[in-house]
Amino acid sequence: MRSEEQTAVMVGSEPPQAIQVDEQHHLQIGGCDTVELAEAYGTPLIVYDEQLIRSTIRAFHEVFLRERVPYQISYASKAFCTLAMCQLVHAEGCGIDVVSGGELFTALESGVPASAIHLHGNNKTPEELRFAVDAGVGAIIVDNFIELALLQDIAAESEREVDVLIRVAPGVEAHTHEFIATGGQDSKFGFDLASDQAHAALRQLADAENLRCIGLHSHIGSQIFDADGFVVAVERLAELYEYGLDRLNLPLSVLNVGGGFGIRYTSEDAPAVSETLSAIIAAAREAFTKRHMELPVLWIEPGRSIAGPAGTTLYRVGSQKRIPGIRNYLAVDGGMTDNPRLALYGAKYHALYANRADAEPEDTWSVAGKCCESGDMLIWDAALPNPKPGDILAVFATGAYNYSMASHYNRIPNPAVVFASNGKAQVVVARETWADLIRRDKPLATAQA
Numbered sequence: 001m002r003s004e005e006q007t008a009v010m011v012g013s014e015p016p017q018a019i020q021v022d023e024q025h026h027l028q029i030g031g032c033d034t035v036e037l038a039e040a041y042g043t044p045l046i047v048y049d050e051q052l053i054r055s056t057i058r059a060f061h062e063v064f065l066r067e068r069v070p071y072q073i074s075y076a077s078k079a080f081c082t083l084a085m086c087q088l089v090h091a092e093g094c095g096i097d098v099v100s101g102g103e104l105f106t107a108l109e110s111g112v113p114a115s116a117i118h119l120h121g122n123n124k125t126p127e128e129l130r131f132a133v134d135a136g137v138g139a140i141i142v143d144n145f146i147e148l149a150l151l152q153d154i155a156a157e158s159e160r161e162v163d164v165l166i167r168v169a170p171g172v173e174a175h176t177h178e179f180i181a182t183g184g185q186d187s188k189f190g191f192d193l194a195s196d197q198a199h200a201a202l203r204q205l206a207d208a209e210n211l212r213c214i215g216l217h218s219h220i221g222s223q224i225f226d227a228d229g230f231v232v233a234v235e236r237l238a239e240l241y242e243y244g245l246d247r248l249n250l251p252l253s254v255l256n257v258g259g260g261f262g263i264r265y266t267s268e269d270a271p272a273v274s275e276t277l278s279a280i281i282a283a284a285r286e287a288f289t290k291r292h293m294e295l296p297v298l299w300i301e302p303g304r305s306i307a308g309p310a311g312t313t314l315y316r317v318g319s320q321k322r323i324p325g326i327r328n329y330l331a332v333d334g335g336m337t338d339n340p341r342l343a344l345y346g347a348k349y350h351a352l353y354a355n356r357a358d359a360e361p362e363d364t365w366s367v368a369g370k371c372c373e374s375g376d377m378l379i380w381d382a383a384l385p386n387p388k389p390g391d392i393l394a395v396f397a398t399g400a401y402n403y404s405m406a407s408h409y410n411r412i413p414n415p416a417v418v419f420a421s422n423g424k425a426q427v428v429v430a431r432e433t434w435a436d437l438i439r440r441d442k443p444l445a446t447a448q449a
């Protein structure tokens with residue numbers, strides 16, 4: 001129900017970052033007029049600010065270089081995995097973290113060398129492990145005992161020595177949505193630290209032929225603002241690292257603390273990623289110095305923080321409905337099929353009309369998609385100018401876990417994606433067509449009467 005307060009005062013969200021509006025009052029991204037982009041390429045359209053991706057990665061590098069620590073940045077491609085994205089982040093000095101055969105295939109096809117790719121996953125299939133081993137990926141992050149045995153056999157069959165890290169569940173409760181918290185003890189991911197599984201895995205690896213355990217990994221969750229969880233995880237991993245190095249003589253040299261750096265979606269008070277990173281580095285320095293160990297190579301695996309802020313989705317506004325005293329709905333030509341995050345996590349977004357980007361809000365409007373589903377919502381109760389059919393609605397911070405989690409519900413095709421930079425746009429994913437949707441369908445062999 002719409003409350004008195006909502007009717008009386010429109011509480012608008014804020015854009016997650018500074019926006020550019022040209023003299024025609026159009027939203028600009030990467031020097032391109034987004035209204036022209038919508039005309040040229042259709043809607044829904046995901047527009048990435050290429051320079052923002054580059055500058056975010058450069059900011060990560062700068063922190064590590066300033067702190068003079070050995071490091072590796074591996075882009076978590078699950079956030080947005082396409083050929084162009086893999087090429088772009090690799091050109092900016094990132095490795096690629098993949099979590100399935102499909103992501104691995106994409107990264108390899110993009111031309112990223114296998115040695116710069118590492119494979120994750122809590123249930124890697126034999127086929128995926130074989131693919132990774134034969135391709136010669138830089139490392140496989142082993143998640144559990146079944147995988148450990150399987151990988152040993154596959155590495156032996158292929159007569160290869162495979163570098164591995166073990167994924168540790170460090171028992172850290174990260175402050176984030178429960179569906180995206182992954183480091184607690186009650187998690188499907190990784191070897192449990194508290195019950196000694198992680199120690200046992202290291203002991204097995206000490207004796208494993210064909211597998212070389214080069215490091216430890218943990219990932220405590222996603223959309224995390226508070227560095228405390230990382231700091232606790234680093235201390236726990238350092239203790240395990242000492243065990244592996246001193247007691248088992250493992251060739252450890254890597255501490256991978258995962259990704260999870262939170263971003264602004266609307267007006268959250270998010271710390272700069274560099275602050276969280278500095279806290280992680282300080283924690284690692286302290287934990288390793290006090291144990292008289294050399295600081296290992298610090299790996300991070302950011303996904304959302306690289307891809308998220310750089311993406312904006314453009315939709316065409318269609319129908320609208322006012323329910324007196326209850327709520328106003330406007331509907332766009334996409335929805336939960338290209339952005340399921342509100343339905344899954346109650347995510348919040350900021351939006352404006354790209355064709356009149358500086359127009360003042362007039363009322364409260366909830367943004368619905370076009371699926372046959374009441375939960376198909378993008379934003380509840382946004383302060384917006386009254387919509388006109390044909391307006392272009394821009395929804396910010398939709399670069400991570402939107403396209404990559406898109407579905408075909410109601411047989412709605414996936415949007416096109418463009419990269420915009422210096423006033424030029426290039427299509428990096430073509431719009432799916434209706435014909436694409438049935439390309440793998442097979443009609444009944446015999447026509448039914």
Ligand SMILES: Cc1ncc(COP(=O)(O)O)c(C=O)c1O
Nearest residue numbers: 076219222259260301302303304
């Ligand atoms: C193992 C691992 N690394 C990295 C990431 C990337 O996380 P984020 O996109 O929050 O940076 C994830 C996803 O949460 C993950 O599971």
Ligand SMILES: N[C@@H](CCCC[NH3+])C(=O)O
Nearest residue numbers: 078180222223341400401
């Ligand atoms: N899909 C989640 C993040 C999960 C990260 C993967 N471990 C989101 O959209 O926020």
